[in-house]
Amino acid sequence: MKRNAVLADAGMKINGDRARDYGDALENHTRIALMWGAILGREITPSQVAVMMIALKLSRLANQPEHLDSWVDVCGYAALGGEFCNDTEEESNP
Numbered sequence: 001m002k003r004n005a006v007l008a009d010a011g012m013k014i015n016g017d018r019a020r021d022y023g024d025a026l027e028n029h030t031r032i033a034l035m036w037g038a039i040l041g042r043e044i045t046p047s048q049v050a051v052m053m054i055a056l057k058l059s060r061l062a063n064q065p066e067h068l069d070s071w072v073d074v075c076g077y078a079a080l081g082g083e084f085c086n087d088t089e090e091e092s093n094p
Contacts, residue, residue, distance in 0.1 A: 025083075
């Protein structure tokens, strides 16, 4: 699969199937952050959730680097993490 196809697939997933299945990405990652934060006893941000999900996918890729779906997911989480950072910056710098 060529790079543009990987990126397009990631975009379709985060804007299509995943959005339908899990709802708004920021709301979902905020919910995950609250749950993880309660378990860890510290604040977790939605962008940190995206980073940790990328780490999970990288760990899986270390075992099976040819698993294309994990590469696509890394792209999707990176796009969401970048969006969450931009949303946070815009909120703190009106």
